[in-house]
Amino acid sequence: MDGGRQAGLLCLGPAELAGLMPMHLWIDRAGMIRAAGPTLAKLSPSPLAGANFFDCFELRKPRGVGGPQALAALANQRILLSLRAAPATTLRGVAVRSADGQGLFFNLSFGLSVAEAVRDHRLTHADFAPTDLTVELLYLTEVKGVVMGELAALNARLRDAHLAAEAQAMTDPLTGLANRRAFEAALAQTRLRAERGGCFALLHLDLDHFKAVNDTHGHAAGDAVLTGVAAILRRELRGQDVIARVGGDEFVALAEGIGDERKIAAIAARIIAGLEALVPVPGEAARVSASIGAVLAGPGPVAGPDDLMRAADGALYAAKHAGRGRSVIVRLEGAGQRRTA
Structure with missing residues (x-):
């Protein structure tokens, strides 16, 4: 291979690919799943590799893609799909042609439904790429939960203090009767x-x-x-x-x-x-x-x-x-x- 072609070719092994894109999906031209990222694999109750794409996923956007022959039309498009297995987690991403031109490569994410996905599938920050903004969103969600919990606890304490003050203002301190x-x-x-x-x-x-x-x-x-x-x-x-x-x-x-x-x-x-x-x-x-x-x-x-x-x-x-x-x-x-x- 000449130097120009070598300079334009990047080869990644399974481990490197899983680290960079833990929610990737590789589909051959027959619609069979050749490989799936480790996080994506955790979402399915059965192995994804070797399974038929349409048996595992429902393609919701673009519509009208119903078989292997039409998969090529997804190249360079934004896609929206959901797992057929409960809880039917929704995924979004982009599809590109694989390097050999014989299939498609999807890079997927949870989008705004990440909090529900983390809860439903018990995911942690280790299931996401370190550069994925999802990690930041998870952090913000966690912080928001803590802050909201503290605010709720503060409101409860203020309410209890208010009720106690009202009760004290309406009570005779010696006998405990009403005043x-x-x-x-x-x-x-x-x-x-x-x-x-x-x-x-x-x-x-x-x-x-x-x-x-x-x-x-x-x-x-x-x-x-x-x-x-x-x-x-x-x-x-x-x-x-x-x-x-x-x-x-x-x-x-x-x-x-x-x-x-x-x-x-x-x-x-x-x-x-x-x-x-x-x-x-x-x-x-x-x-x-x-x-x-x-x-x-x-x-x-x-x-x-x-x-x-x-x-x-x-x-x-x-x-x-x-x-x-x-x-x-x-x-x-x-x-x-x-x-x-």
Whole structure:
């Protein structure tokens, strides 16, 4: 061979070809696959070398190429094909005539579907040529996944922190009950439901003899009393009822769906009995009781929040004036009329 022809001829062995183009395909003029790159071979459940091209691949572009005789028309064209075996991975590339002119040589890639192909066939960076931009795309995809994961985790932490802050802002720190702000929000919603046909009871509780406990036994004993009150209220009321501490020794509760005076009277009696049995300081005479004023409202037009609270306060002070350690229940009829139960 003369020097000019030698200078224009480049021969690559299988190893070098696999390293440069791991997704190459060599087809002879009869449509039989003579060789396939190692990455391309990993995509097929059966060996590609020696198989018929049309048995292994569906040529999607250009269309109309249906047999070995038409393969020559693919030379120097961009092609789009997919594997017939599941998951029918799509490939794109270019076809050129082989050096001997007796077949075609394809150089293929995954294109934009590389992420799915890597997942479906468990490929790694070693399955791609080092200069292949696919490696960069895989890197960017991985980085994007990490960044998106961190952003999702950050958003979750921010959401949790926001919810925790909201819960803290609506909670009494000593007893864990709702605070005044939470109670007012719950009362507004409960009123709306009562005006649409529901009913509810609003209880206002004030401790009797609490000041004596604080003065005699100190604030630690007073705090023990308050946490004990919270526990008794949780025990005697239902899980769905809203219970709040709205002052030093003042508590309120909303019992939605209860409009029977006898039920509320029974609940109030159990609360008072529980408080009178409370021993917050073992071995010490630190007993308390409670006076309770209750308002029943609904269904139909309901008085405003301020009127409801005034009515509950009035019932509470009536209980205190009647001797403490008891309850007084009133029913608000319409938007403001009242009668004593």
